[in-house]
Amino acid sequence: MEWLGRLGRRLNMLRGRREFDDDLGEEMRLHLELRREDAVRSGMAPDEANAAAKRQFGNATLLAEDSRAEWGWAWLEQATQDLRYAVRQMAAMPGFTATAVAVLALGIGANSAIYSVVNSVLLRPLAYKDPEQLVTILHRGVFPASPANYLDWQQQSRAFEAMAAAEYWSPNLTGTETPEKVWALRLTPNMLPMLGAKPLLGRVFAAGEDQPGADREVVLGYSIWQRDFAADRTIAGKTILLDGAPYTVIGVMGRDFQFAPFWATRAELWAPLALGPRAANRTANSLRLFARLKAGTTLAQARDDMAAVSRRLEREFPGTNREVVVTPLKQNVIGSVEMPLLVMSGAVGFLLLIACANVAHMLLARAASRQKEIALRLALGAGGTRLFRQFLMEGLLLGGMSAVAGLGFAAEAVKALVALGPAAIPRLAMVGIDWRVTVFCLGLAIATAVVFSLLPTLQARKWEPGAALKERSQSAGGGAGLPHTRNLLVASEIALAFILLIGAGLLVRSFVTLRSLDAGFNPSRVISMLVSVAGSAQDEPARRENFYRQLVADVQRLPGVESAGAINHLPLGGDLWVFPFQIRGRPEPKPGESPRGVYRLVMPGYFETMKIAIVRGRAIAEQDDATSPGSIVISERAARTYWPGEDPLGGRISFEAAGSGTRTWLTIVGIAKDVKQGDWAADPLPEVYLAALQNRSFLESPMSAYLTVVARTAANPAALTAAMKNAVWSRNPNLPISDVQTMEEVVTKATAQPRFEVILLLIFAAIAFALAAAGIYAVVSFSVSRRTKEIGIRMSLGATQTKITRAVLRQGLLLGLAGSAIGIAGALLLSRLMAGMLFGVRPSDPATFTVVALILNGAVVAASYLPARRAARIDPIIALRQDG
Amino acid sequence: MSVAMERHDEIPPGTLYMLILRSLARNGVMHGYEIANFIQQTSENVLQVEEGSLYPALQRMLVKGWVTASWGMTAGNRRARYYTVTARGRKQLDSEIARYGRVGAAIGRILGTA
Numbered sequence: 001m002e003w004l005g006r007l008g009r010r011l012n013m014l015r016g017r018r019e020f021d022d023d024l025g026e027e028m029r030l031h032l033e034l035r036r037e038d039a040v041r042s043g044m045a046p047d048e049a050n051a052a053a054k055r056q057f058g059n060a061t062l063l064a065e066d067s068r069a070e071w072g073w074a075w076l077e078q079a080t081q082d083l084r085y086a087v088r089q090m091a092a093m094p095g096f097t098a099t100a101v102a103v104l105a106l107g108i109g110a111n112s113a114i115y116s117v118v119n120s121v122l123l124r125p126l127a128y129k130d131p132e133q134l135v136t137i138l139h140r141g142v143f144p145a146s147p148a149n150y151l152d153w154q155q156q157s158r159a160f161e162a163m164a165a166a167e168y169w170s171p172n173l174t175g176t177e178t179p180e181k182v183w184a185l186r187l188t189p190n191m192l193p194m195l196g197a198k199p200l201l202g203r204v205f206a207a208g209e210d211q212p213g214a215d216r217e218v219v220l221g222y223s224i225w226q227r228d229f230a231a232d233r234t235i236a237g238k239t240i241l242l243d244g245a246p247y248t249v250i251g252v253m254g255r256d257f258q259f260a261p262f263w264a265t266r267a268e269l270w271a272p273l274a275l276g277p278r279a280a281n282r283t284a285n286s287l288r289l290f291a292r293l294k295a296g297t298t299l300a301q302a303r304d305d306m307a308a309v310s311r312r313l314e315r316e317f318p319g320t321n322r323e324v325v326v327t328p329l330k331q332n333v334i335g336s337v338e339m340p341l342l343v344m345s346g347a348v349g350f351l352l353l354i355a356c357a358n359v360a361h362m363l364l365a366r367a368a369s370r371q372k373e374i375a376l377r378l379a380l381g382a383g384g385t386r387l388f389r390q391f392l393m394e395g396l397l398l399g400g401m402s403a404v405a406g407l408g409f410a411a412e413a414v415k416a417l418v419a420l421g422p423a424a425i426p427r428l429a430m431v432g433i434d435w436r437v438t439v440f441c442l443g444l445a446i447a448t449a450v451v452f453s454l455l456p457t458l459q460a461r462k463w464e465p466g467a468a469l470k471e472r473s474q475s476a477g478g479g480a481g482l483p484h485t486r487n488l489l490v491a492s493e494i495a496l497a498f499i500l501l502i503g504a505g506l507l508v509r510s511f512v513t514l515r516s517l518d519a520g521f522n523p524s525r526v527i528s529m530l531v532s533v534a535g536s537a538q539d540e541p542a543r544r545e546n547f548y549r550q551l552v553a554d555v556q557r558l559p560g561v562e563s564a565g566a567i568n569h570l571p572l573g574g575d576l577w578v579f580p581f582q583i584r585g586r587p588e589p590k591p592g593e594s595p596r597g598v599y600r601l602v603m604p605g606y607f608e609t610m611k612i613a614i615v616r617g618r619a620i621a622e623q624d625d626a627t628s629p630g631s632i633v634i635s636e637r638a639a640r641t642y643w644p645g646e647d648p649l650g651g652r653i654s655f656e657a658a659g660s661g662t663r664t665w666l667t668i669v670g671i672a673k674d675v676k677q678g679d680w681a682a683d684p685l686p687e688v689y690l691a692a693l694q695n696r697s698f699l700e701s702p703m704s705a706y707l708t709v710v711a712r713t714a715a716n717p718a719a720l721t722a723a724m725k726n727a728v729w730s731r732n733p734n735l736p737i738s739d740v741q742t743m744e745e746v747v748t749k750a751t752a753q754p755r756f757e758v759i760l761l762l763i764f765a766a767i768a769f770a771l772a773a774a775g776i777y778a779v780v781s782f783s784v785s786r787r788t789k790e791i792g793i794r795m796s797l798g799a800t801q802t803k804i805t806r807a808v809l810r811q812g813l814l815l816g817l818a819g820s821a822i823g824i825a826g827a828l829l830l831s832r833l834m835a836g837m838l839f840g841v842r843p844s845d846p847a848t849f850t851v852v853a854l855i856l857n858g859a860v861v862a863a864s865y866l867p868a869r870r871a872a873r874i875d876p877i878i879a880l881r882q883d884g
Numbered sequence: 885m886s887v888a889m890e891r892h893d894e895i896p897p898g899t900l901y902m903l904i905l906r907s908l909a910r911n912g913v914m915h916g917y918e919i920a921n922f923i924q925q926t927s928e929n930v931l932q933v934e935e936g937s938l939y940p941a942l943q944r945m946l947v948k949g950w951v952t953a954s955w956g957m958t959a960g961n962r963r964a965r966y967y968t969v970t971a972r973g974r975k976q977l978d979s980e981i982a983r984y985g986r987v988g989a990a991i992g993r994i995l996g997t998a
Contacts, residue, residue, distance in 0.1 A: 005949055013947075023955075027916055028939060028963045030958075034917045035935070058936035066940040070947055 013071045024067055039666055044654060082393035089394060096366060097398075100359045104402035106767060107355030108445045109409030112437050114348040117421075118341050118412050120431040120508025122334050127256055129196020130292075134329040135165070135299070137289040137306060141325040141332075145289055147275045149313070149320060150283040153289070156309045159302035163291040164191035167273055168264050171242040172534045172736045176228045179736035181532050181706075183266040184218075185259065188271035192219070194292050195259065200237035202251030205272050212276040214402065219249045221268030221471050222255040243702070244535025247271065262332040262426060263288065282320045283580075283657070290329065302326050311693030319592025333426050340757050347503055347764045350496045352444070353667075354771045357489040357496075359398075360452040361775065364486055365658055367455075388454070395453025396446060403445035407438060420759070422752030455485075486782070490775045491819040497765070497772035498856055500829055504765035505848040506838055507758040513840035520675030520684070521571065522611035523743035527717035528570055529877075530739040531728050532706035538732060541700040545626065545693055547731065548707050552603050554727040560714050565606030566692070566707040568599075573746040574708060576678045578685065583642065584652040584665055595642045597634070597688040598677055599655075601698050601707075606689075607633075609670060609712045610743075617649050617670030624691035626699075630666035631691055637674045653688075657814045666690065680750040681839050708739070717742045757837060772819075773859045780812045781867035791871055792879025801872040808871045812864025816857045823856075895923075895931050900941050901950070902984060903931070905977040908951060908969040915956075915964035916942065944969060950976050 013020055030819075032053045039049035068074070125131045137153065139145060145153075147165075154163040169184040189205035197204065204219055218240065220229070225851060229235055240248045253270075260267060260357045278284065293302055297331040314321035367374075374387065411433055421428045532549065533539045538547040548566060556564040569575045580594035589595070606612075607619040624631045632653065639648045644724050652665040674684040690698075713720055725737050748755075784791070791804055831843035841848070896904065907922045908914055914922065920935045945951045950973030956966045969977070 002949070006947060009947060009949065023965065024939065024943075026963065028936070030915070030962060030964055031917045031920070031935065057933045060936060063936040063939055067943040070940055070943040072947070155914050 004228075009088050010071055010073070012075055017073075020068070021064070024064055028057070028064065032057055032060075048880055057332075059835060074508045078389065079393065082390050083305045083397065085390065090397060093366070096362065097401075100362055101401045101405055103355045103358050103362075103771065104445060104448060105405035105409055107352035108402055108406030108448075109413055110764065111352050111444060111765070112406060112410035112440060113413035113417060114341075114344055115419055115440055116410065116433050116437045117428070117431050118345050119437060121425060121427050122341055123337060124427075125332055126261055126333065127228075131162075131329065134195070135293060135302065136292050136327050136329055136405050137291055137656035138325060138327070138748075140283065140323045141327050141756040144285045145287050145324075146282050146285050146320065147287060148280055150287050150289055151275075151279060151632075152313055153306070153324075156312070157302075157305050158172075159289040159297045160293060161294045162190050162194040163363055164188045164194050165273060165287040166191060166260055166264075167286050167288070169271065170532075171269075172244070172536070173224075173228065173240065173242060173269075174244065174334040174531050174535065174734050174736070175241040179734045180228070181244075181530065181670060181736040181738040182224065182269055183264060184269040185264055185267045185269065186271050187259075188273050191259075191290065192270070196289070197253065197257055197259070199251035199450060200254040201233060202249070204251055206881070209272045210274050212274045215272040215274040216245065216247050217250045217272060217560055218242070219251045219253060219270045220249055221253055221270075224258065224268040225252045241535070242269075242271075243705075244539065246862075260288065260290075261329065265426065279544075282317055285818060288385075291326075299326065299328060319589075319590065322592060337425050337753075339834070339836050340753070342878060343503070343837060344760055344764075345828070346833075347500055347761055350500050351764050351768055352448075352776075354493045354496050354768050356448050356452065357493045358771050358775050358778075359448070360455065361486045361489045361779060363452050364455065364489075365778065368415045369580065381838045388770055391453045392450060395450035397449075397492040398453065398863070399446035399449030402449060403442045406445055407433070407442075407861070410437070417760075420756060422756050423749075425753070425756075429798065430752035486779050489817060490772075490779045491815050491822065493772045493775045494816055494819025494856065494860070495822035495826060496769040498820055498852060499827045499830055500761070500765040500768040501856060502827035502848060503834060504758070504761040505852050506831060506834065506841055506843065507754070507761050507847060509841045509845060510838045511751075511754050511758045511850055514681060514751055517676070517680070519572075519747060520612060520673050521743070523747045525713050525715070525717050526610065526710055526743040527713065527720050527724065528573070528708050528710045528739070528741060528746070529721075529724055529728075529737050530570075530574075530706060532738075533732075534702060534705035536735055538735070539705050544699055544705065548603060549693065551731065552605060552709060553712050554731075555709055555724060556605070558711070558720065558723050558727065560720060561563045562712045562714055563605055563609045564709065564711040565609040566603035566709045567606050568601040568692070568698070568704060568707060570710070570739075570746065571610075571675045572680065572750040573741065577759070579655055581653045581655045581688070582657075582663075584654065595705075597638055597686045598684075600687065600689045601692040601695055601704070602689050603692050606710065608717040609710050610675075611732070612675055613673040614858050615671045615673055617668070617732075619670055619672070620691045625693045628694070630664055630694050631669040631730050632666040633670040633672050633673055634668055635674050635684065635687035637684050638688060641686045676750070681748075697717070710743070715799065717744075718733045754837070754839070769856070769859065772856070773863045776812055776815060776860050777863040777866065779815070780808060781870070783811065784808060784871045787871075788874060788879045792876040793873050795874065796876040797879065805865075805868045805872045809861060809864050812860050812868075813857065816860030820853050820856060825855070887945060895933060899980075899984065900933065900937070900976065902940060902980040903933075904938070904945065905950060905969055905973055905980070908967055909974060909977055913956075913966045913968050915958065915966050917964075919967070945973070948976075949973075 016200070035053035036046075036049045039052055040046055044052065051330060054060075060199070068077075081147050128134060137145070139276070150165045154160075157163070165188045169186045170181055171184055173180045173182045187205070188208050192204040199219065200222065202219075205217065209215060209217060225231060225235065231241075232238075232351075235249050236251060238249050240249060258265065259270070272722070273287075291302075293299070306324055306326050310321040310324040335712045377387065378384075391604075404856045414433055418428055418431055419546055429818065531548075533544060533547060536546060552564050552566050555561060566780060567574075569577065577599040578596050579599045580596050582589065582594060602620050604620055604622045604624070607614060614633070617633070620633055634648060642648070643651065648668050651668045653668070654663045654665050672687075672689065675687065677684050677687065692698050692707065709724070711717070711720060711724065721740055725740070728735050728737055791799075793802065827849070828844055835843050903923050904919055907919050907926075911918075911922065915937050920933055920938055923931055923933055942951065942953075946953060948969060951967045951969055953965050953967050955963055958964045
């Protein structure tokens with residue numbers, strides 16, 4: 001423990017340092033006086049005695065310093081001194097300091113913000129137990145599987161510790177303040193234990209609770225528990241109404257629990273999945289399968305295992321087991337955003353490099369102007385190490401200030417990113433600045449500032465103090481190496497800015513192309529709302545038809561409404577159901593090879609309201625009711641795909657499988673233009689529109705007790721919201737209405753991610769552009785001010801103003817062109833990486849490259865023009881007299 | 885730098901702490917000037933310290949906890965810093981004396997063989 005006592009004494013000394021100096025001084029003074037007095041007493045002359053005492057004592061200043069040094073705080077004292085000096089240096093040049101800090105803070109802040117997003121979205125493990133063992137098992141990696149497949153796979157596979165299924169569910173929650181259609185999932189009881197999810201209150205499902213009749217239980221999500229049940233801690237055991245049926249709440253999940261992590265991410269209520277008679281179904285693919293790998297089993301082994309199982313089943317049940325893909329769960333979650341986020345990280349990294357380059361040549365320029373100061377200090381005996389430490393301290397100070405400013409900026413930027421970010425980015429809401437980001441930011445700032453602050457000392461150490469002091473003119477200042485370094489820096493800045501501008505330019509072009517795509521419908525002035533009757537009095541088959549027919553008629557009659565209709569799933573905004581069908585008169589297709597179509601059910605007025613053109617034949621109309629033979633409208637794509645070179649009108653198709661008893665044959669009465677379906681950029685699939693009022697399954701199935709009502713208005717569609725809701729609630733105040741939105745909003749949401757990407761990259765590119773232009777300006781004007789005398793000589797020798805202007809402009813433009821050349825090469829290499837983010841434009845799009853090159857070099861000329869004009873206005877007489 | 889007068893010998897390196905500790909151990913409480921004088925006089929003016937170098941040495945001993953210091957008044961009624969040896973200082977003194985004895989004896993033996 002001796003060191004502890006010593007440390008205590010040392011800290012004590014540190015605390016009373018001023019007192020220490022006083023004490024030591026007094027002690028030494030006393031010594032000298034006593035010695036002198038003794039000498040005088042022994043007969044020495046006072047003057048002589050004084051000198052002798054001093055001689056005998058030694059160098060008091062040095063000894064005092066040594067005494068202080070014994071305490072081991074010398075480094076701290078020097079650091080404090082350096083810091084004070086650095087602060088004075090910074091304060092003496094407030095403009096320089098503010099600019100450097102702002103530029104660095106911008107680069108650091110932007111990086112920290114993007115890194116926060118990358119960290120939360122891509123890097124952080126999923127919030128389940130041992131998430132790296134979790135996988136999904138889906139057809140082609142995305143499509144759901146059938147109940148029979150689930151059971152067979154579970155039984156026959158060997159690679160998994162557990163396999164669980166989830167099915168989308170959207171019940172109406174009634175009995176609360178406002179009836180609400182909630183997002184929910186039905187889960188096999190083994191799902192939550194497999195995820196390692198523990199409830200906040202109560203319990204999760206037990207084995208056996210997936211039997212029909214025993215499945216009337218729910219686990220609530222934290223958000224719905226807060227919102228609709230006032231965070232009631234005694235809720236376990238209480239009953240709530242879902243689709244009109246009583247369900248017992250058995251548990252509540254914690255705030256951080258989210259399931260599923262991709263698809264149905266808004267689910268906030270979970271019930272057991274009872275397959276019942278559906279267990280034998282091999283064709284209704286509605287289950288998403290999740291599994292946990294056995295300990296020690298690799299993904300490759302699991303894939304082999306599932307391949308063997310599905311091959312066997314495919315032989316037994318042809319067409320049911322194709323392309324069964326095992327994917328790590330995290331891949332499903334981040335798959336769609338990984339590339340854009342990595343591109344953004346790269347872009348923001350470039351931005352930081354540009355900011356660093358800018359600050360670096362600011363520091364270099366400053367070092368050049370401080371050359372005499374440095375030489376003087378070297379001449380006065382400051383060691384190279386001491387100078388190095390001095391610059392280090394200046395770097396640390398600059399970096400520290402930038403880091404603080406950068407973190408502040410990052411905190412705001414993250415808020416903006418979360419607010420602006422499209423809902424499709426998983427886990428975005430959970431983004432925050434954590435300690436890792438803070439450390440990252442601090443490290444980045446300090447490393448940057450320190451590296452570039454120390455750069456000048458590499459040069460400084462070569463300087464001959466004598467030579468630098470003698471040098472009176474600034475004209476050769478900066479040393480031979482520095483202009484090269486600065487040119488190199490600014491050319492790299494331009495190259496990096498070029499690459500960023502190319503990235504932004506490509507995204508802009510791609511986005512413009514995307515937005516110019518024809519939706520197939522006219523979204524302006526159309527409003528939609530989803531109305532569900534599940535569990536209500538209107539749910540009964542006999543009343544459902546009437547209810548929707550009257551509702552559409554009521555909406556139609558609202559003032560300001562031009563037309564109204566309804567559809568089961570809104571294009572772009574709703575679900576996509578793809579069903580196989582059979583064409584009459586053609587041979588029975590092989591299993592798995594039937595024609596398929598996106599399955600839409602519409603009410604009369606839908607096509608007219610959405611302005612979806614009917615190319616041939618007619619739309620679904622009032623006459624298509626339960627009493628008339630079935631009609632169907634198909635899309636152009638369906639016609640082209642399944643009736644190539646034939647006229648589909650009058651043809652008949654059926655959605656019932658052969659051998660399923662009586663088949664209903666629907667007659668094709670019209671062909672409609674293709675419409676965007678799920679993904680805005682994707683080519684539409686073949687699509688079919690059935691008359692809702694003729695469709696027995698729609699009228700009777702509990703799975704489809706909802707329709708989306710659409711209305712085209714004369715003016716502002718949003719103004720109709722209240723009246724539309726009222727039309728529903730005047731018939732039944734307990735019906736939930738959800739997704740009230742204009743079609744413009746639907747389209748905007750469908751293109752939200754590319755818009756987000758283009759905005760982000762545009763911001764980065766704009767900052768990069770500004771910094772690069774500022775860099776050019778700084779370098780060219782610096783060189784003009786250094787060459788004042790040279791320019792003066794040239795002018796006095798007859799160079800015209802135009803000639804001088806041209807020479808300066810040429811200097812800037814050369815840098816611009818050199819940077820652009822590197823930029824083109826870099827952009828060609830890198831833009832390929834973002835091919836997946838582009839639509840309708842090649843990564844090497846010549847138009848984008850040309851425009852960017854013109855803009856950037858235009859800016860270079862503009863930035864060089866100001867110093868060029870200054871150079872041209874130099875008065876040779878003044879210039880020559882200047883500075884001897 | 886050295887101001888030692890010719891008739892004096894400089895103290896052997898590394899023995900200054902031992903001398904200071906010894907002075908304090910014998911006399912109890914002393915201030916710097918007294919220590920310097922004591923060493924000089926007791927050695928009959930053979931050992932001469934560069935007087936100022938006492939002070940860095942005293943500071944180091946303070947850090948190491950061999951001595952403590954407190955302010956008091958001299959006979960002439962002036963403020964002076966008085967040093968006292970601590971238990972740890974005495975232990976250090978013992979070990980330094982022992983070491984010095986060993987080294988001295990060894991050197992003596994080598995010189996004796998000549």
